[in-house]
Amino acid sequence: MSTMAVPDIAVAPVDEGFWTRSRKVGLTLLALGLLSAVLFGALATDQQARFTLSDDAAGAALEINGTIGAILFGIITIAAGAALLAGVPKRWFLPVLGVGLVAFVLSFLCWQVSAAPAGQNFMPLVNIIRGTFILALPLIFGALAGVLCERSGVVNVAIEGQLLMGAFSGALFGSISGSVWVGLVAAAIGGAFISLLLAVFAIRYLVDQVVMGIVLNLLAVGVTGFLYERLMQTDAAKYNSAPRFSNWEIPLLKDIPVLGPALFRGNIFLYLGLLLVLVIHIGLFRTRWGLRTRSVGEHPIAADTLGVKVLRVRYRNVLLAGVVAGIGGASYTLALYSFTKNMIGGKGFIALAALIFGRWNPTGALLAALFFGFADQLATYLGAINSVIPSQFLAMLPYLATILAVAGLVGRVRAPAADGKPYIKG
């Protein structure tokens, strides 16, 4: 069968009439399905692949024979691909695509879990979900900061710097005051400080916004690195031992199987991040603030002629973005680790990718961030079970997937029309 698929792929780009985007995606999915059914099926062992539902390995679990699972899920992917290839109504495109991709991942997992060393043939779902969210959290905050900024027409490449400054201020002032709340406020102000610089230079002095963003990132690395060495390393007990938010269990919700322990026994940042996605989404599309923000990001002159204060809206949104990203930075230092030099390590840029992958949409950004978080978590897990696949390769996968997804799956991504264009009155 695979030999038949080859000429199809070669023909694909030639005839534009039949090979719509949906069909091309379907063909790719079909190929993936074949790959997983044949290859993963062959490599999987007869061990039961267990997906445990509780915290301990012995508890309740979903289980399936490795070989059967890999082939079965592969076939589901093939079916989804075939459905797209045959042509489905437009609104079915994304759901069918989603089913196909999830089945592909499951097929892959059946192989990996069943082929793990004896006694490790299980995947703790609770841990995986919790880990996914924890790893995605800075991305969620960062991408939301991007949404706030860019929807009003200011490109925010400085997310990395905002996260870092937030993490640093949170650690420093949290340690000095001994209060998590002081730390949280300080983190918000720290992020907003970077934003203020971005706003003043981009909006007032019309400096190129991308260049300004990059410079601010370097500035944040420099300032925090310097103070880290001079202050925190010399007296870590005083300057770098911030108190941490404890986990809050949410009554009732914490008892939901799997999701309860994974999501509703977390810290304030997790709840805040998810809440912010909801608030910003509703705000952007349902409120006066959102309508004005979007109008300023799409057609600032039109907004101006209707009495909307374009520059004021932009200043406000850029500052808000800094607050959000600052809090995101604190999700490291006020919950997980003490501050280290350059501890954000590029997550701000991945947040930027999540923003674009999520089409400048808060919910889209959330899904993209979770996708990246899951890939990260999966890489860790596969390292733990000594997978044959090098973990570096897995760590690379999400970015490869982003490039493909943005090019093919999501369709043409359209940024706010005035994104990155300074508004000069008159």
Added chain:
Amino acid sequence: MEPGEIHALLGENGAGKSTLMNVLYGLYQPDEGEILVDGKPLKLKGPSDAIGAGIGMVHQHFMLVPVFTVAENIMLGAEQVRGGIAGFLDRRRARREVTEVSERYNLRVDPDAVIEDLPVGIQQRVEIVKALTRDVDLLILDEPTAVLTPQETEELLTVMRSLKAAGKSIVFITHKLGEVKAIADRITVIRRGKTVGTASPEASRDELAALMVGRNVRLTVDKTPATPGEPVLEVAGLVVDDDRQIRAVDGVDLTVRAGEVLGVAGVQGNGQTELIEAVMGLRPVLAGTISLAGDRIDGWKPKKVLRAGVGYVPEDRSVDGLVKEFSVAENLVLDIYDRPPFGAGLALKPDAIAASAKERIEQFDVRTSSADAAVGTLSGGNQQKVIVARELSRPLKLLIAAQPTRGVDVGSIEFIHSQIIHERDIGTAVMVVSSELDEVIGLADRIAVMYRGRIIGIVGPDTPREEIGLLMAGISPDAAQERNTDAVPGDGPATDGGPASDPGSASEDEA
């Protein structure tokens, strides 16, 4: 301004009409002087003050957010909200308001349609509804008919009349004399930032034009009958897609002969742009052929097409015609900068470029402070003259001029038209594409009307406007078609057909 009055503000491009109105709308601040409303001086800090004072404006370039719905655009800046400081949008109320206003003034719009999906005429209607929902007493329309078809213009004039009947005052900014005469109660003519006179609509076209330009202008193009020669441009079965991969030109056949002007009329967006871009090599040809004086040129690069003797005045001078930041002199040699005498090897010859610029600025009456001024600082008419000067300075076989006088003042229009006719008279084949029907009728020896990617008819220049208008709207009555065939010059070199048919009949004989 009186209540219920339509006041036309007439002036050439760059005369200061739009600037004046932007001051009135609070977008610009006046350096001196004041605005009086009902006898009281009015200080406008921004557009919201103007709206508050009952002044609304429909801008020349629409102030609509393309990705928003009609209702969203209309409520922006004056949102109805509930939920206190959260400020949730009351969409239902906004929608109701739009429907109410549009019914009251008979301006039908769908509140849930997305702007970018709407045709230009409807977008303009949305702009008017937007102003009306803000309860304005004075509506400023800045060049509202520049983008409309003749039929849409008629509709707009009807709307203006009904607004007037409802007691609204309208300032109607334009440089089109016919519309002014048709609708205005009073006319103020502006030239170089000063009021140079007021007139009543009974004033003749010539009087008004003289006031605008400060001298007498000819409104019709003087030309002698054409003497068409050999076919220069031959297009057969041409199929071209637009940027969205949608068929834009769908099987076009046309011929332009030496020494004649073929006018291509049609509402914008019916494939005219794609047709000429295909000829210029800017757009891939999917099917059909394009020949220039017998040579197949489809598939050629634009540079090669230009070098083969094709002059091109693109429809959007700021995007395709000029490099705004470059000087006038540099823009004048954009096409031949790498050829002697302007370039040698890797170097440019600034002296030669300057000398030729000086000469051409004079010859083509380009009004610029110097040849080194950035072309973007010139007025629209003078920018267009720079393009025309550049394109006509080469020996041409074919001149393609798209919207050659769009946004150009009356004086420059006259000049550019006479240059085009002059080019025809020295034996160049000319194709003029314009959405301005008067321009096509004035210049063309034959008129091809494009509709939905096809040539729906070819008629003579003395065909009644109404008939061409119907063709532009896609209605081609049989009568019109019959007339077409008559109007096409059938006296071309008939001998061409002779030898070609001979082998055909011979082979038939053999069979």
